[in-house]
Amino acid sequence: MEKIYQLIPDADIMELQYLDSILSGKSEEQIKQFALVYRSRRRDPIIILITALIGLFFVAGIHRFLLNQIGMGILYLLTGGLCLIGTIVDLINYKNLAFEYNQKVAQEILMFTR
Amino acid sequence: MNKQIKPVSAFQLSDQLYTFSPYLYSLMKPLLFRYEFRRSHLEAFFWLAALIALGTFTPTEEGHSTLCLIRRFDLGFCPGCGLGHSIAWLFRGNISESFHAHPMGVPAVIILIGRIINILKPNISFNRNKYYGKDLSTDS
Numbered sequence: 053m054e055k056i057y058q059l060i061p062d063a064d065i066m067e068l069q070y071l072d073s074i075l076s077g078k079s080e081e082q083i084k085q086f087a088l089v090y091r092s093r094r095r096d097p098i099i100i101l102i103t104a105l106i107g108l109f110f111v112a113g114i115h116r117f118l119l120n121q122i123g124m125g126i127l128y129l130l131t132g133g134l135c136l137i138g139t140i141v142d143l144i145n146y147k148n149l150a151f152e153y154n155q156k157v158a159q160e161i162l163m164f165t166r
Numbered sequence: 167m168n169k170q171i172k173p174v175s176a177f178q179l180s181d182q183l184y185t186f187s188p189y190l191y192s193l194m195k196p197l198l199f200r201y202e203f204r205r206s207h208l209e210a211f212f213w214l215a216a217l218i219a220l221g222t223f224t225p226t227e228e229g230h231s232t233l234c235l236i237r238r239f240d241l242g243f244c245p246g247c248g249l250g251h252s253i254a255w256l257f258r259g260n261i262s263e264s265f266h267a268h269p270m271g272v273p274a275v276i277i278l279i280g281r282i283i284n285i286l287k288p289n290i291s292f293n294r295n296k297y298y299g300k301d302l303s304t305d306s
Contacts, residue, residue, distance in 0.1 A: 121281070123277040124281060126277075130270050131274065132244055132246040133246070134249065135246035141209065141212055145209050
């Protein structure tokens with residue numbers, strides 16, 4: 053876990069535990085390769101928070117597009133974030149949303165590093 | 167994460183049901199599922215609650231307290247106004263009235279249901295021997 057922490061310093065504890073569980077049994081070289089791709093492809097929760105905040109005042113739904121949820125993005129865009137309620141839900145839930153996306157990314161990368 | 171997976175009590179109950187009456191069990195079988203709660207599922211439950219609330223809401227009623235924050239604080243134009251009425255009409259089967267209230271009513275319901283399924287999919291299973299991609303038939 054310490055090794056992964058050094059390679060991906062901006063991950064929080066929940067993400068680190070998840071990465072630790074899926075990277076168990078991988079060699080050091082493989083973990084390094086994984087971290088290199090993962091760091092450039094993961095979404096930082098702060099970016100999700102900022103884009104959701106933009107949705108509160110200007111254009112809603114940017115964070116959903118960033119999380120690759122195109123349907124939800126269009127819905128938010130055309131309804132003003134479900135009348136601001138959806139945006140407020142996402143402001144509360146932004147860490148889980150980012151983590152959900154990052155889990156998918158990690159699984160995708162693992163398929164190629166195997 | 168080597169978390170011990172315990173069978174949900176519904177399945178233990180279903181075993182008793184099977185010994186009681188195999189026919190009743192075969193009727194109940196599609197309703198039985200294994201589910202484990204995660205904090206990330208709260209979003210799905212929020213959407214589900216919103217859809218149920220709008221489904222029970224009568225769209226013809228006038229003068230109800232408005233949920234829309236933009237209208238409540240008079241912030242100007244709101245692109246989402248009418249969405250609640252639209253979904254409420256849809257649950258009553260009146261699609262033309264639904265489209266008239268807000269054109270995104272039908273896509274909104276489809277997208278939200280898709281999102282709910284997407285969130286819950288990894289932690290729900292209708293196969294009693296498999297859960298979360300793991301085979302449980304081997305351990306007791």
